């Protein structure tokens with residue numbers, strides 16, 4: 557679901573919106589937000605031949621839509637809570653008006669079932685971000701509520717395609733239904749890991765792209781737990797941004813460590829020859845695990861990574877370390893939680 561416009565989004569979620577036709581939840585046109593984003597339950601096939609019930613999503617019957625903003629331009633989103641549970645949306649990484657930050661009781665009250673809240677987002681920084689609830693976070697995120705958000709640069713860097721990759725696991729039993737989201741024993745170690753690895757809610761997807769073209773891969777790890785080391789081996793590619801911060805010196809796309817919430821933007825030059833495949837993998841004890849494939853199709857468009865304009869630095873203030881205050885924190889841990 558790339559680059560969805562407001563119109564496409566509304567069409568895509570017409571079934572949801574029609575439930576409110578003539579009701580009071582949707583404001584009149586003059587007052588309409590740029591986007592209406594319902595939070596809802598749904599069923600979806602994550603594993604072959606099974607349907608996972610009691611999933612949660614944003615607006616559609618599939619993975620959460622990629623939300624696209626333009627750097628420095630205000631964008632309004634009406635979040636409509638159709639769950640039986642209170643919720644809220646936090647826009648992870650965006651430096652925005654604190655009242656729009658989506659933290660329950662601190663910046664706003666939770667959005668109760670049947671209620672809605674209008675967020676006005678004006679992002680000063682461009683890059684790859686993500687969004688998720690901040691109420692009953694473990695469960696709501698585990699059921700699917702993690703989406704990718706893109707803030708487009710004021711100046712187009714010159715890619716042919718832009719492909720956000722929402723990388724996360726789901727904790728499913730063999731029958732495709734959710735199993736316990738949290739085990740104290742696991743939580744005291746590396747975390748309660750998922751059982752099914754997905755990209756954009758698919759297992760090991762293959763993305764076709766024109767041979768010899770330039771693609772911006774936006775890796776966003778929206779998992780709850782897993783820390784991974786990613787490789788895009790044997791590819792003509794460079795990492796151009798980490799956590800939405802452009803790198804002044806791009807690095808090789810090998811050994812990229814991403815923990816939950818982290819993002820990496822990779823500029824990929826799609827292979828020259830039709831049928832050639834580049835594979836994104838994650839390291840594991842059993843060897844590299846496939847995350848996604850990128851396959852060249854058609855005749856080469858003959859582009860080169862050197863044609864890309866470097867990303868402009870975001871207007872992030874420099875930390876004034878000379879005048880910093882020192883605070884001592886003591887971190888402790890025991891299996892009993894004492």
Ligand SMILES: [Cu+2]
Pocket residue numbers: 646648649688817
């Ligand atoms: Cu977050």
